[in-house]
Amino acid sequence: MINLQDMRDTARNMLAKNEVRGVIGYRRSTNGMLAEPVVITKPEQADELIWDPTCFHNLSLYLVEDRKFLAHTRAKADLPIAIIAKGCDARSTVVLMQENYFERKDVYIIGVSCEGTGVLDERKLVKKGIRATNSAFDGDDFVFTTEQGEQRIPAREVMADRCLECRECFPKEHNIVLGEDKTGRQLDAPFTALKRFEELDPAARWEFWDHQFERCIRCFACRSVCPMCYCDECIVDSTSFPVTGQTTADEKANRVKWIERSATRAENMTYHMTRVLHLAGRCIDCNECERVCPVNIPLRLLNNKMEREAREQFGYEPGASIGGPSLTASFLDTDPGKFIR
Amino acid sequence: MEKILAKNKLDDWVAALSDWQVSAPIMEDDIWSYKASKGKVQLEHSNTVQPPKGFSFPQREVFFSFEQIKGQPPRLTPIQPKAARHAVFGVRPCDGAGAVRMDTVFNDQFQDNYYQARRSNVAYVGLACNKPQGINCFCQSVGGSPVSSQGMDVLMTDLGDRYYVAAVTETGKALMTAGGKVFGEPSADDKKKLKQTHADALAQPQRAINNVDAVPAKLKASFDSPLWEELARACIGCGACTFLCPTCHCFDINDENTSSSPLRGNRVRTWDNCQFPDFTMHTSGHNPRENQGARLRQRVNHKFQYFHENFGMSQCTGCGRCITECSVGVDIVNVVNKVTEHVG
Numbered sequence: 070m071i072n073l074q075d076m077r078d079t080a081r082n083m084l085a086k087n088e089v090r091g092v093i094g095y096r097r098s099t100n101g102m103l104a105e106p107v108v109i110t111k112p113e114q115a116d117e118l119i120w121d122p123t124c125f126h127n128l129s130l131y132l133v134e135d136r137k138f139l140a141h142t143r144a145k146a147d148l149p150i151a152i153i154a155k156g157c158d159a160r161s162t163v164v165l166m167q168e169n170y171f172e173r174k175d176v177y178i179i180g181v182s183c184e185g186t187g188v189l190d191e192r193k194l195v196k197k198g199i200r201a202t203n204s205a206f207d208g209d210d211f212v213f214t215t216e217q218g219e220q221r222i223p224a225r226e227v228m229a230d231r232c233l234e235c236r237e238c239f240p241k242e243h244n245i246v247l248g249e250d251k252t253g254r255q256l257d258a259p260f261t262a263l264k265r266f267e268e269l270d271p272a273a274r275w276e277f278w279d280h281q282f283e284r285c286i287r288c289f290a291c292r293s294v295c296p297m298c299y300c301d302e303c304i305v306d307s308t309s310f311p312v313t314g315q316t317t318a319d320e321k322a323n324r325v326k327w328i329e330r331s332a333t334r335a336e337n338m339t340y341h342m343t344r345v346l347h348l349a350g351r352c353i354d355c356n357e358c359e360r361v362c363p364v365n366i367p368l369r370l371l372n373n374k375m376e377r378e379a380r381e382q383f384g385y386e387p388g389a390s391i392g393g394p395s396l397t398a399s400f401l402d403t404d405p406g407k408f409i410r
Numbered sequence: 411m412e413k414i415l416a417k418n419k420l421d422d423w424v425a426a427l428s429d430w431q432v433s434a435p436i437m438e439d440d441i442w443s444y445k446a447s448k449g450k451v452q453l454e455h456s457n458t459v460q461p462p463k464g465f466s467f468p469q470r471e472v473f474f475s476f477e478q479i480k481g482q483p484p485r486l487t488p489i490q491p492k493a494a495r496h497a498v499f500g501v502r503p504c505d506g507a508g509a510v511r512m513d514t515v516f517n518d519q520f521q522d523n524y525y526q527a528r529r530s531n532v533a534y535v536g537l538a539c540n541k542p543q544g545i546n547c548f549c550q551s552v553g554g555s556p557v558s559s560q561g562m563d564v565l566m567t568d569l570g571d572r573y574y575v576a577a578v579t580e581t582g583k584a585l586m587t588a589g590g591k592v593f594g595e596p597s598a599d600d601k602k603k604l605k606q607t608h609a610d611a612l613a614q615p616q617r618a619i620n621n622v623d624a625v626p627a628k629l630k631a632s633f634d635s636p637l638w639e640e641l642a643r644a645c646i647g648c649g650a651c652t653f654l655c656p657t658c659h660c661f662d663i664n665d666e667n668t669s670s671s672p673l674r675g676n677r678v679r680t681w682d683n684c685q686f687p688d689f690t691m692h693t694s695g696h697n698p699r700e701n702q703g704a705r706l707r708q709r710v711n712h713k714f715q716y717f718h719e720n721f722g723m724s725q726c727t728g729c730g731r732c733i734t735e736c737s738v739g740v741d742i743v744n745v746v747n748k749v750t751e752h753v754g
């Protein structure tokens with residue numbers, strides 16, 4: 070069991086001793102029982118930190134935000150920033166460092182092990198008809214406070230799919246870590262959800278995605294929440310075309326627009342295909358993109374497909390090592406494709 | 411016109427609306443959305459994830475198509491929205507109030523014909539909320555009510571085994587008249603029950619904006635508050651809160667080419683939103699709303715200050731969607747309360 074007091078004490082001490090600029094963690098939101106991301110900068114704020122099954126957010130996104138802020142304000146940071154990181158969050162932090170987004174010395178990783186469980190999938194809870202006002206970890210169970218009193222549910226019944234299939238629920242890359250390493254406790258085999266989906270024949274799969282892409286409203290929550298979607302200019306943004314004093318009206322009118330603003334099926338599909346390719350070998354399956362989608366588009370299936378492809382073709386594991394080769398910027402002598410050799 | 415409709419007669423009413431395309435909330439992909447009813451209407455929904463605003467203000471509207479053939483003058487072909495008559499069932503009072511806001515915006519100094527062409531063919535058949543639909547409802551803080559008929563053509567109230575159905579507009583009367591014999595006359599007992607149900611609904615606890623009448627002035631005084639940036643610290647700048655809001659109406663207009671030679675395409679209006687970083691980006695590269703704090707301030711002030719100044723009402727109708735659907739806990743009630751708390 071993670072001792073919340075340890076987490077708070079760690080944060081408090083580091084801030085008090087001026088070892089870090091801030092700690093990115095979770096606090097209770099005002100939206101029901103959910104946690105929300107917070108950056109605390111003063112020791113006395115440490116008691117705001119919480120740790121419960123709704124701490125699903127991948128906080129490494131805020132490492133990216135922090136970097137962008139520093140770059141934008143041309144500020145210098147002498148101290149590292151600390152982050153509370155689950156296994157998946159630590160893996161995405163590794164990817165960011167592998168890509169030199171920041172250096173290892175810039176972050177202090179306070180790892181938290183997911184131990185026997187992972188985090189909650191709120192939708193599964195809603196489906197069970199449970200309206201809770203609080204949630205807590207307890208061994209292999211989640212304990213919810215409801216109007217009818219306390220309700221104990223085996224975690225695996227309401228856990229996020231990614232957690233059921235998690236291969237590494239312990240943040241290997243860390244400065245300090247809270248909780249025990251229970252990696253290997255995998256409840257479902259990796260890619261279980263994907264395999265289930267692939268049992269459908271191609272026509273049915275096509276119809277499925279047709280329907281899904283038709284529904285996307287292009288709010289870009291999936292992109293905005295992803296720590297690896299850090300491009301300053303995303304191809305979907307209207308600002309991705311640099312305009313200078315010399316740019317003519319014709320050039321503006323005829324600029325290449327990779328993707329139109331219209332949220333039509335074809336444009337949506339282009340967006341999602343681009344996104345998933347840009348995330349190949351980088352996505353570490355935190356599943357934030359799917360979680361934040363207001364209309365429940367199952368993006369994890371796309372990400373997982375790429376992940377499995379990379380693993381089967383090249384034995385590639387995203388987020389495994391800071392110094393290791395990256396999927397798209399390296400090649401193997403043993404590459405199965407002849408054209409590359 | 412006030413009538414009684416037995417719940418098992420609801421489909422008969424829908425069937426009688428042969429001149430109308432009927433839409434109602436349907437549970438699909440684990441969310442409630444307005445969909446063509448296919449003859450079956452069940453009003454057991456909590457509020458839909460997307461409000462009904464798309465019926466009159468779709469995410470994509472084509473204004474005209476253009477064509478430029480060498481040696482010929484450019485040719486523009488205006489496109490008017492196809493005007494199917496739509497009856498939308500199960501609309502919640504916050505979304506009815508939303509329609510009033512949208513109508514106000516699109517008919518203010520300029521009448522938007524595209525909006526109007528659709529809107530004049532949409533009828534809202536509302537359903538009162540006997541209980542709040544979610545934990546983030548606050549309609550009563552923003553001049554609304556869970557039993558309000560604002561923006562509706564008909565308002566239905568669930569009385570257990572029957573609906574109390576009241577026409578609000580002439581269109582509403584026509585819808586009910588089309589139903590003919592499916593309706594019964596309300597008894598004295600039904601009327602008593604209606605009153606009680608509405609009173610109970612109004613007494614249900616909701617979230618609250620503190621000291622709401624003072625909010626516009628206090629926000630005005632807080633433009634430079636450092637709280638905006640602090641409260642927006644977790645915001646990821648997505649479009650969830652605005653795209654799902656029943657009253658957000660910002661749009662962008664683009665030419666979308668379908669062919670480059672000869673040049674052909676459409677001029678298209680699409681939803682836009684003030685939370686996207688490029689929303690206020692100038693061609694020069696300068697962005698007057700530089701950070702997410704400024705963007706949050708725009709969203710909140712538009713709802714709670716500017717709209718008051720322009721139209722004398724809150725733009726926010728308290729549906730709670732932007733709170734529930736925000737993935738990182740940005741909460742408009744909390745933001746308004748926090749920002750206004752310390753202003754004298």
Ligand code: SF4
Nearest residue numbers: 156157183187232235
């Ligand atoms: S995916 Fe793994 S590391 Fe991430 S929250 Fe779930 S169990 Fe923990």
Ligand code: SF4
Nearest residue numbers: 285287288289291362
């Ligand atoms: S979050 Fe969902 S609706 Fe929004 S752009 Fe992504 S897939 Fe589309």
Ligand code: SF4
Nearest residue numbers: 295352353355356358
């Ligand atoms: S693509 Fe989705 S699952 Fe993968 S890293 Fe980004 S947010 Fe996480």
Ligand code: SF4
Nearest residue numbers: 645646648651736740
């Ligand atoms: S407030 Fe929430 S929903 Fe709105 S832009 Fe920010 S993160 Fe997205």
Ligand code: SF4
Nearest residue numbers: 655726727729730732
């Ligand atoms: S601002 Fe939020 S609560 Fe208010 S009407 Fe819009 S979505 Fe609903």
